[in-house]
Amino acid sequence: MGRLIIVSNRVPSPRERSQPAGGLAVGLKDALREGESLWFGWSGKQVQLHGGDPVPRLDRVDNVTYATIDLTPLQYEGFYQNFSNGILWPLFHYRVGLMNYSRTDWKTYLAVNAMFARTLLPLLKPDDTIWVHDYHLFPLGQALRDLGVKCRIGFFLHIPFPPWSLVRSLPGADLLLEDMQSYDLIGVQTPEDAENLNHSLQANGLAARGQAFPIGIDPDEFRAQAEKSMKGPEVERLEGSLRGAKLVLGVDRLDYSKGLPERFRGYEALLARYPEHRGKVTFLQVAPISRGSVEEYRQLRRQLDELTGRINGAYSEFDWTPIRYITRPLAREVLAGFYRRAEAALITPLRDGMNLVAKEYVAAQNPANPGVLILSHFAGAAPEMDEGILVNPYDPDEIADALHAALTMGLAERRTRWQALEQEVSSTTAISWAADFLRALDAAPVAGRS
Ligand code: GDG
Numbered sequence: 001m002g003r004l005i006i007v008s009n010r011v012p013s014p015r016e017r018s019q020p021a022g023g024l025a026v027g028l029k030d031a032l033r034e035g036e037s038l039w040f041g042w043s044g045k046q047v048q049l050h051g052g053d054p055v056p057r058l059d060r061v062d063n064v065t066y067a068t069i070d071l072t073p074l075q076y077e078g079f080y081q082n083f084s085n086g087i088l089w090p091l092f093h094y095r096v097g098l099m100n101y102s103r104t105d106w107k108t109y110l111a112v113n114a115m116f117a118r119t120l121l122p123l124l125k126p127d128d129t130i131w132v133h134d135y136h137l138f139p140l141g142q143a144l145r146d147l148g149v150k151c152r153i154g155f156f157l158h159i160p161f162p163p164w165s166l167v168r169s170l171p172g173a174d175l176l177l178e179d180m181q182s183y184d185l186i187g188v189q190t191p192e193d194a195e196n197l198n199h200s201l202q203a204n205g206l207a208a209r210g211q212a213f214p215i216g217i218d219p220d221e222f223r224a225q226a227e228k229s230m231k232g233p234e235v236e237r238l239e240g241s242l243r244g245a246k247l248v249l250g251v252d253r254l255d256y257s258k259g260l261p262e263r264f265r266g267y268e269a270l271l272a273r274y275p276e277h278r279g280k281v282t283f284l285q286v287a288p289i290s291r292g293s294v295e296e297y298r299q300l301r302r303q304l305d306e307l308t309g310r311i312n313g314a315y316s317e318f319d320w321t322p323i324r325y326i327t328r329p330l331a332r333e334v335l336a337g338f339y340r341r342a343e344a345a346l347i348t349p350l351r352d353g354m355n356l357v358a359k360e361y362v363a364a365q366n367p368a369n370p371g372v373l374i375l376s377h378f379a380g381a382a383p384e385m386d387e388g389i390l391v392n393p394y395d396p397d398e399i400a401d402a403l404h405a406a407l408t409m410g411l412a413e414r415r416t417r418w419q420a421l422e423q424e425v426s427s428t429t430a431i432s433w434a435a436d437f438l439r440a441l442d443a444a445p446v447a448g449r450s
Contacts, residue, residue, distance in 0.1 A: 002127030002151075004037040004438070007120065009080070009136035011041040011068050017061060024133065024158070026218045027430030031438060032064050038128075040120050043068035046076045053119050069119055071112070078108025084136045085291055087170070092135060092159045093257040093351040096169050098296055106172055110139055117143035124149060129441065132183070134158050141182035154441035155180065156187040156213065157197075159353040160380065164200040177204050184444040187213040187437050189353045189380040213437045214384060215354050216429040219363040219422075222336060226364035229337025238341060245320070246407055248283045249342035251335060251357045252349070253290035254327060256300050259348040259376065259393040260287060264307045264323070266348070266399025271315050271322060273397070274404045279320045281407060283346070284338070288329035301327070339364035344372045344406040347379065348393035354380040358388070362421045370418035372406035374399070384428065387420040 012025050032039070043057065047070040056067040071080065082105040090098035117140060124130075130153040132140050141153045167173050177200055180186060186209045188194050197210035229235055238247075248267070252258040267283050287304070291297045308325045315322045330338070339345065345361040358373060358381045365371055373388035375381065382390055389402045 001035055002129055003035065003125065004031060005120075005124065005128050005130045005151075006032070006037065006039045006133070007116070007130065007137060007140060008039070008041045008133040009084070010044055011039050011066055013044065014059075014061075017066070024215075026221070027215065027434040030431045031434040036063055036065075038065045038067060038123060040067045040116075040123065041069075042080075043070050045070045046073045048072060053115055056119055056123065067120075067123060069116075075108060075112050075115075078105045079112035080136065081291075081294065083109035085294060086296075088135045088138075089159070089257075090296075091166065091170055092162060094160070094162050094166060095256070095351075096166055098256070099170070101171060103171070113137060113139040114143045114146075116140055117147055117149075120144070121147050121149070124151065126151065129438070130154070131156065131438070131441070138176050139179040142179035145182045152184050152441055152444070152446065153182065154185045154187065154437065154444075155183040156437060157193070157353070158189070158215070160190075160351050161188050161193040161197040161200070161210070163196050164203045167196075167200050173200075174204050177201055177206055180209070181206055183209060184446055185437075185441045186210045187440075189214055190383060192383075193353075193380070211440065213433055213440075214380065214428055215356070215433045216425065216431075217356055217359045217363060218430050219359070219425050222360050222363040225333050225336035226340040229333050230340055232334065232337060234334045235337040235341055238338060242282055245279070246281045246343040247338075247341055248281060248344045248346050248403065248407075249338060249361075250283070250285040250287070250346045250348075251339075252285075252287050252347075254287040254292075254297065254301060254304075255290055256296060257349055257351050258287075259350040260285070260300070261303050261307060262350070262393050262396060263346055263348045263399065264304065264311060265396040267323065267346070267403065268307075268311045268315075269396040269400035270403045271311075273400055277404070277407060278315060278322075279317060281322075282320075282324060283322060284324045284326075284342075286326050286330055286335070286338075289327050336360070336364050340366060342371050344374055344403065346374050346399070346403065348374070348376045348391060348399060349379050350376070350393055352376070352379040352381075358385055359425045362418065362425045365418055365422075367415075367418070367422075369411065370414050372409055372414055372417070373421060374402045374406055384424050385421055387417045387424075 054069040059066045086100045128151045132155045191212045194210040194212045198208035339361045347358050375388040376393040377390050391398050391402045
């Protein structure tokens, strides 16, 4: 059996490797356990290079070789910051108006993908299987084919794929789709994404290669974390500080795709329209700052600072604060206990590829007294998780009604809903996701290569 080669923009740091957080690293950890494998990508460092390509740094742990390269500050800016996060991210989250297109960044994006291919090439063997991840690396498959690579190459997109009528607003979208023909299989999160991708390919006279492989978590590991964390000092301190109030929890990177201002307004509407909850509920939003040097993200932060101040100013009592808002990351094991303590999770992205937080919340619950999941229709997880309360995240009043329903729901209904959700989270895990994708890639017809 040949090796598995994973390529992603970022390669987990040595610390993240031993304790992987998030679906990608967890799912791959198991896939990487069998046989020899290599994980290639950016180190996360920016270094000024004087001519030529970087040389990959190799570092081996058990049967996995991690190969990382540095980017120059100009590559970081054009490829990562501007094109990937400033153009592709908003567009693929249906926010064309936030896309800051520039032809220079497009050229840097293509050049960095070509550089990834050139630096990866000497590490490859003919019977390797290559699995490329996410929107930073759409053109990588073609760049490898241009260098004569004939291995099987699969691609997985972690974010949504919007309809062609939106995608086409990106200059060069047709070229990106053409490049994607180099992949033997393209995985996306949901059937809707697969349909959009396949229509886009067909609108450009290309073969449909998209298939849905919804990503999951490792529910057993997360449940164990949550149980352990309940006995820890942080959950005890949280419990004490709540003084009997119910807890509504939100956990998201501080990103405009996550619907945070709308969510805060939804909670405000709860306090306004259902005054019986005043003083009896606390909303804790954990939102670690992400991409903090991009203007749209700074604006969002200012907006949330203002909303939190306004809502707390209007509704606080001298001994009760309605919103607790933290923009630093919390430790994963602490977070797991907070999920288990929360009576409701409020997860209302405007668009999300999947949303692993929704699955983690379900895995963390106490079966005897589970909390309620409130989830946006526009999370990739929604079709699988419709036993939660599904909401339109643009409507603060609908969020308020859902919160009221969750906070007053009886034990029997909470348990019935949770059991169905738990079944779903346990049946599509990170491990089965990676295995299903790799099996399908192995079986995919190899398009016209000898
Ligand atoms: C992308 C797609 C897709 C969050 N805050 C803290 C923390 N987290 C962890 C969560 C979860 C992960 O980060 C976030 O995963 P999501 O899936 O919710 O969202 P994205 O980061 O946008 O991920 C998404 C995913 O890729 C996988 O394909 O589902 O749609 O956008 O695991 O728990 N972890 C810690 N502290 C925090 O404060 N330790």
